[in-house]
Each structure stands twice: as C-alpha cells, then as structure tokens.
Amino acid sequence: METAERGITVCVTGAGGFVASWLVKLLLSTGRYTVRGTVRHLGDGKNAHLKTLEDAEERLQLVKADMLDYGSVASAVAGCQGVFHVASPVPSGKSSNPEEDVIAPAVTGTLNVLKACYEAKAKRVVVVSSVAAVFNNPDWPKGEAFTEDSWSDGEYCRKNEVLQ
16 A cells, blocks of 8 residues: 555554564654554553654554454554564563463464465565574574574573573
8 A cells, every 4th residue: 555645554563662662763754654553552651652753643553453363463464565573472570381471472473463464465574583582592503693593492491491
C-alpha cells in the first residue's frame, strides 16, 4: 500500500519496547514509512511516548496484538510491505520454567509472524533476536566469529539456569 503521502506501510511488533520504540522513531523520521506498531494494551502508558514522535499523528497507527494469537498478528500484518518482528516475551521476574514462559511463546510468536507475513505477501521480514540466542555455548572456539550456525547450548543454559 504505497501512496505519495503515506509511503510504504510497515509493521513493527512490540512497538512499545525499548529497541522497537527507537526503530519506530527512525522509520517515521525518514518520511518514507507509515508504521503500524503492535502493542499488548492500547491504553498502556508505556506506549504514550510513541504518540509524541514527530509525524506520529499522521503516520503511526498502534494496534493491539497478541503474538500468540495468529488472528491478531495476521490482522496487524495485513497490507504491510515489510515487517520488523521485535516483540518477545519478557518475564517480570525470575521464571521457574523459562522454556515454557519465554522460549515457547517466543517461538510461537515468531512462527505466527512469519506465517502472517507469508499469507500477506509481505516483501521483507526482519526478525530481531538477542545475543542470548548465540552467546551461551562454552564449547564455541574462542576468537571464532558467531554466524547463523552459532547457537546457545540448550543443556548448558538449563544446567546453569541462564534463562532464569
């Protein structure tokens, strides 16, 4: 959906988060993008700063979306040419079951976003991750660069309660 006045429409998941907020600001500042930002709760005060960004009134739409609900994700992504998937579950305290509280919802949410992008025929998708996905592997050779083949050792993380 590209028009002269609205530009390219992109979706930023987790728009109220730290990294995503800066991404929304950057996208709006270019003047090329209309941003549809997903948030968990539209009335949450933590999202108020987004509405004060330059050009937000004209080119930022906040939508409620639950990354675990495919329908709400598909609705948020519909009509977007690009999607930046930044949202990720963040427990408020120590988790007694990080695989259930963090990893499983992150995987499900990412799969929902990717499926929605495929169905919506989005041209580009960027999935943002964390250094935690690659950094926790004591067997990784020192000095060797991390690549798409680098992953944290799941058993090491469980044993050392890295995610808790």
